[in-house]
Each structure stands twice: as C-alpha cells, then as structure tokens.
Amino acid sequence: MIAIDDGYGDLKIGNGRHFRVFPSKAISGRVVRSRYVDGNFEIGGAPVLESEGSIFTIQDGANAEDTRFDDWPNSTLNRTLCRHAAAEMGMRDGDNLVTGLPMSVYFENDGRVNQKAVQRRVESLKKPVVQHMPDGMQRHLAVPGRIKIIPQGMAAIFDHLIQDDGQMLRMDAVGVVDIGARTTDVAVYLLQDGGENAIEVSRSGGFRRGVSDLADALALELQKALRLPAQPPFSTAAASLRSGKFKASGQDYNVDSQRLHVLRTVLPGILQEAEQILSAGQGVAGLMDLDRILLVGGGAYLAESIGLSLWKQTHIPQSPELANVRGMVKLGQVLENG
Numbered sequence: 313m314i315a316i317d318d319g320y321g322d323l324k325i326g327n328g329r330h331f332r333v334f335p336s337k338a339i340s341g342r343v344v345r346s347r348y349v350d351g352n353f354e355i356g357g358a359p360v361l362e363s364e365g366s367i368f369t370i371q372d373g374a375n376a377e378d379t380r381f382d383d384w385p386n387s388t389l390n391r392t393l394c395r396h397a398a399a400e401m402g403m404r405d406g407d408n409l410v411t412g413l414p415m416s417v418y419f420e421n422d423g424r425v426n427q428k429a430v431q432r433r434v435e436s437l438k439k440p441v442v443q444h445m446p447d448g449m450q451r452h453l454a455v456p457g458r459i460k461i462i463p464q465g466m467a468a469i470f471d472h473l474i475q476d477d478g479q480m481l482r483m484d485a486v487g488v489v490d491i492g493a494r495t496t497d498v499a500v501y502l503l504q505d506g507g508e509n510a511i512e513v514s515r516s517g518g519f520r521r522g523v524s525d526l527a528d529a530l531a532l533e534l535q536k537a538l539r540l541p542a543q544p545p546f547s548t549a550a551a552s553l554r555s556g557k558f559k560a561s562g563q564d565y566n567v568d569s570q571r572l573h574v575l576r577t578v579l580p581g582i583l584q585e586a587e588q589i590l591s592a593g594q595g596v597a598g599l600m601d602l603d604r605i606l607l608v609g610g611g612a613y614l615a616e617s618i619g620l621s622l623w624k625q626t627h628i629p630q631s632p633e634l635a636n637v638r639g640m641v642k643l644g645q646v647l648e649n650g
Contacts, residue, residue, distance in 0.1 A: 313407060314456070319609075320380055320524065323335075323394060324636065324637040325398065326637045326638065332397070332401065335372055338392065339368065342367055343360075357371075357446075361442065362442045362443075363391055363395075363439060366388045368388075368389060368393075372547055374547075376547060380524060385417070386432050386433060394411070406457035407456055408456065408458045410459075410640040410643060411459070412464035412467055413462075414497055415497045416517055417429050418464075419513060423513035430461045433461050434459045438456065441453045460643070462643065465498060465518065466499055466501065467635070467637070472604065472606055472629065473501075478649070484502070486602065486605075486606065487599070487605040488607075490636065491522055491610065493523050495518050495521070496521055496522050498590055499516040516589070523553070523610045523611050527553050529574045529577075530552060531545075531548075534570055548560075552571060575615075575617075575620075579614060587599070606626075606629065607628050608628070609632060609635075610632075612633070616632075
C-alpha cells in the first residue's frame with residue numbers, strides 16, 4: 313500500500329516503513345544532458361516520462377512547470393509525478409493507493425461528497441505512464457489497484473488520532489489547519505460515541521493562499537532590497553524562505569531579515585482566514601469547543617520557526633509537512649486490516 317500527499321510544492325509519499333519527499337517539479341519536454349565520465353561523454357540526466365502524449369523531464373529549473381492551476385489533481389503533470397514517485401517507492405501493479413483532494417473539491421456546498429471529482433481523480437491516476445530509459449527502451453510504470461480518495465484536511469487528523477496499534481485517541485472535537493504550497497485546508501472533526509464520527513462541514517473548507525504566496529512576496533522583497541534586475545525564480549525564493557540564504561549572479565546573500573519580514577506580515581493573515589472558518593466567524597470564542605487544533609503542512613514549519621503566536625490548543629506534530637501522508641498510511645492500513 314502506497315500513500316501520496318500530492319502537494320503543489322512537494323509530493324510526500326509513504327508505505328508505512330519509509331517516507332520520502334519529491335519536489336513537484338518537472339520540465340515540459342525531454343531535457344538531454346551529455347555527462348563526462350572517465351574521459352567519455354555519455355547520454356544521461358533526469359527521468360523522462362510520458363503520459364497521454366505529453367513528455368516531462370523530472371527535474372527543477374527556471375523553466376519548470378508551474379503546478380499552481382485549478383485542475384492540478386487531474387492533470388497529466390500530476391499523474392506523471394505521482395506515478396514516478398510511487399514507482400520509486402516500490403509500488404507494483406495492483407497495489408492499493410491512498411491519496412486526497414482539497415476539502416473545497418472533495419465536498420459539495422451542501423456537504424455531500426463530490427463523487428464526480430473523486431472518480432475523476434481515480435481515473436486519472438490509473439492512466440498509462442511510460443518512462444523513456446537512456447538506452448532507448450520504455451518502462452511502463454506500475455498501475456495502482458484500489459485507490460482510496462480522502463479529503464486532504466482530514467489526513468492529518470487521522471495521523472493524530474490513530475495510534476500505532478490502530479486504536480483511536482479519545483477526544484470530542486479536533487480542528488486542523490493545513491498550510492500547503494498553494495492552498496490552506498481547514499477541517500473540524502467531531503468524535504461521537506458509538507463510532508459515528510463526522511466532519512462539521514460548515515466549519516471546514518479551504519482557500520487559495522499558502523506557502524507559495526510567501527515565496528512570491530519574498531521574491532518581490534528580494535528584488536527591491538537587493539536591487540536585482542528581475543524577480544528571482546519561484547523555486548529560488550521558496551528555498552530562501554526556509555534557509556534565509558540567497559544566491560544570484562555568483563554572489564551569496566544573507567536574506568534572513570527579508571525572510572522574517574515576509575513571514576511576520578503575510579503568515580498571520582493566512583492564520584486569521586483559517587480561524588474564520590474553524591470558528592464559523594466567531595473568532596477565538598468559536599474555537600473553545602476544540603480539544604486540539606493541528607497545524608500542519610509547510611506553513612506549520614515556518615510558523616514554528618519564527619515563534620508565531622498561535623491558538624492555546626495548537627499542536628504542531630513532528631515533521632508537520634508529513635502529517636497528511638502519515639495519516640493516509642494509517643487510514644490505508646486500517647482499511648486493509650479491516
């Protein structure tokens with residue numbers, strides 16, 4: 313069984329024993345490199361994959377494809393990256409797969425599951441993907457068997473509640489704020505006696521703001537502060553967001569002050585918007601019924617790194633960017649064992 317959290321910035325993937333992170337980066341077309349090895353040039357380079365007539369080279373670069381578009385979960389690019397990552401984790405034909413959709417896509421406005429969106433995701437992930445090998449041969453990547461789609465905002469809650477022995481922690485209500493690359497997912501999960509647990513849909517959903525907004529703001533800040541001739545590439549700004557370091561035209565810069573300025577001015581607005589959903593517009597008073605508020609995703613790491621003031625019952629798990637994929641693995645194991 314394989315679980316994939318297919319983020320706009322990174323793919324997080326796990327099988328219960330190992331977890332890995334793959335950048336959601338690919339360049340359209342075939343990127344050819346000739347390597348100099350032991351006095352000779354050899355054709356090599358990054359993996360080249362094809363699906364539905366589109367070819368991608370799995371690597372980053374200034375011309376890497378932008379994943380921040382609405383139909384990303386069902387795109388050829390998404391499928392290519394997911395299936396390649398799954399193959400790297402050892403997936404074989406027929407293995408079960410657990411993955412997700414954003415809360416705003418998974419549910420209709422009336423709270424019902426958007427079955428059309430779920431089915432589209434399943435069908436997309438099963439379409440053929442071929443890897444073009446350096447020797448000219450083709451490798452057909454493994455096709456998953458049963459695919460379970462869950463709302464992404466719920467996966468981190470499963471990670472927190474499901475223990476290693478499969479038992480559930482006893483709580484009444486848990487909220488989650490998942491700050492991903494492009495979107496922030498928010499959910500409230502009610503745990504009731506008799507196992508009839510439920511999502512409170514009126515306090516769950518999502519919006520299109522996330523870590524990529526922080527990276528965009530930092531790129532603009534760096535251009536102004538360092539008087540650069542153009543904004544740095546998105547991937548470079550995203551790396552600086554974590555490291556506080558930046559390199560351009562052969563010169564290294566310490567940009568921690570610009571990084572902190574962006575985090576302290578932009579990140580609180582994302583948390584305030586999440587609070588509006590979690591509290592049903594009631595502010596902090598509307599959060600008092602929640603036993604935990606899980607803060608996960610790449611944004612959780614950033615909030616923790618600057619000591620941002622959070623809600624009283626906030627819990628940031630270890631490696632918060634892996635919380636969703638851990639929850640997907642746990643849920644998949646429960647389903648398989650059940």
